[in-house]
Amino acid sequence: xxxxxxxxxxxxxxxxxxxxxxESCFYRMMNKALRVQDFDMLFALRFFITDIAKQIKSENxxxxxxxxxxxxxxxxxxxxIGNDELELMKKSIGEFVSMNSFLSTSxxxxxxxxFTKTSFKTDDLQRIIFEIEIDPRLQTKxxxxxxxxxxxxxxxxVLIMLGALFRIEKVSEDKKQAIWVANVSLASEDDYHLKExxxxxxxxxxxxxxxxxxxxxxxxxxxxEQARKCYNRMLDETQLASGNxxxxxxxxxxxxxxxxxxxxxxxxxxxxxxxxxxxxxxxVGECYTWIGGLH
Numbered sequence: 001x002x003x004x005x006x007x008x009x010x011x012x013x014x015x016x017x018x019x020x021x022x023e024s025c026f027y028r029m030m031n032k033a034l035r036v037q038d039f040d041m042l043f044a045l046r047f048f049i050t051d052i053a054k055q056i057k058s059e060n061x062x063x064x065x066x067x068x069x070x071x072x073x074x075x076x077x078x079x080x081i082g083n084d085e086l087e088l089m090k091k092s093i094g095e096f097v098s099m100n101s102f103l104s105t106s107x108x109x110x111x112x113x114x115f116t117k118t119s120f121k122t123d124d125l126q127r128i129i130f131e132i133e134i135d136p137r138l139q140t141k142x143x144x145x146x147x148x149x150x151x152x153x154x155x156x157x158v159l160i161m162l163g164a165l166f167r168i169e170k171v172s173e174d175k176k177q178a179i180w181v182a183n184v185s186l187a188s189e190d191d192y193h194l195k196e197x198x199x200x201x202x203x204x205x206x207x208x209x210x211x212x213x214x215x216x217x218x219x220x221x222x223x224x225e226q227a228r229k230c231y232n233r234m235l236d237e238t239q240l241a242s243g244n245x246x247x248x249x250x251x252x253x254x255x256x257x258x259x260x261x262x263x264x265x266x267x268x269x270x271x272x273x274x275x276x277x278x279x280x281x282x283x284v285g286e287c288y289t290w291i292g293g294l295h
Contacts, residue, residue: 016051059144243272
């Protein structure tokens with residue numbers, strides 16, 4: 001309770017990463033919500049998630065703008081991994097793995113190893129260290145050295161944006177240290193195999209972490225009921241002006257094959273966008289596309 005009171009009194013968007021790296025109850029709740037896609041919790045923490053993402057992007061922009069060093073960066077993350085997930089990674093060399101949450105890493109391998117020593121190995125869980133290569137010359141998901149703005153300054157922490165994709169280069173066992181080692185690289189948006197995927201995700205979901213973006217992500221995941229809740233909350237928060245909530249509800253009803261409900265929402269979205277944007281705007285065309293799909 002003391003920490004919650006402190007959070008309510010002192011929290012500001014510009015110190016979101018300080019609170020995140022403090023590993024408070026907010027850190028644990030957010031990571032769990034991102035991992036299991038708990039919409040209600042994501043909704044409750046949406047401003048915290050957005051503030052962290054903005055701060056990472058800001059620090060990344062500052063690094064790209066001011067740093068003359070474009071050498072590859074190597075960071076490390078130690079954790080436990082399930083046997084099934086480990087086996088899948090071993091069979092997926094050259095393929096990609098995505099991370100649902102923000103990824104905390106360290107410049108120092110020994111620091112990452114310490115995190116694995118605090119957890120107990122079981123029949124179902126193995127210790128693993130991710131050795132991550134980041135090439136600053138490539139266009140990747142944002143990452144930031146948060147040492148100076150972290151709660152734990154001595155950890156030399158690098159925070160990687162949620163939703164980052166990594167190419168699996170190698171997975172091997174270090175029998176001497178009784179740990180698995182996964183060599184991965186932060187994937188470039190210009191990667192031949194990923195270019196269309198990134199473009200599609202940007203066009204479909206956008207770069208933001210607002211409610212409309214969350215709704216689109218939930219639709220992509222097939223979580224239609226959660227998406228419906230998301231768009232209804234947008235209506236409750238008077239976010240009617242853009243037509244995004246009505247369009248989102250129209251999409252959900254279409255996917256549920258509720259044509260009459262869908263048409264009602266889509267026509268409302270169309271009228272709002274025509275009034276705001278004009279007949280020839282691309283966002284108006286999107287409404288027509290969905291309406292056309294009903295017939």
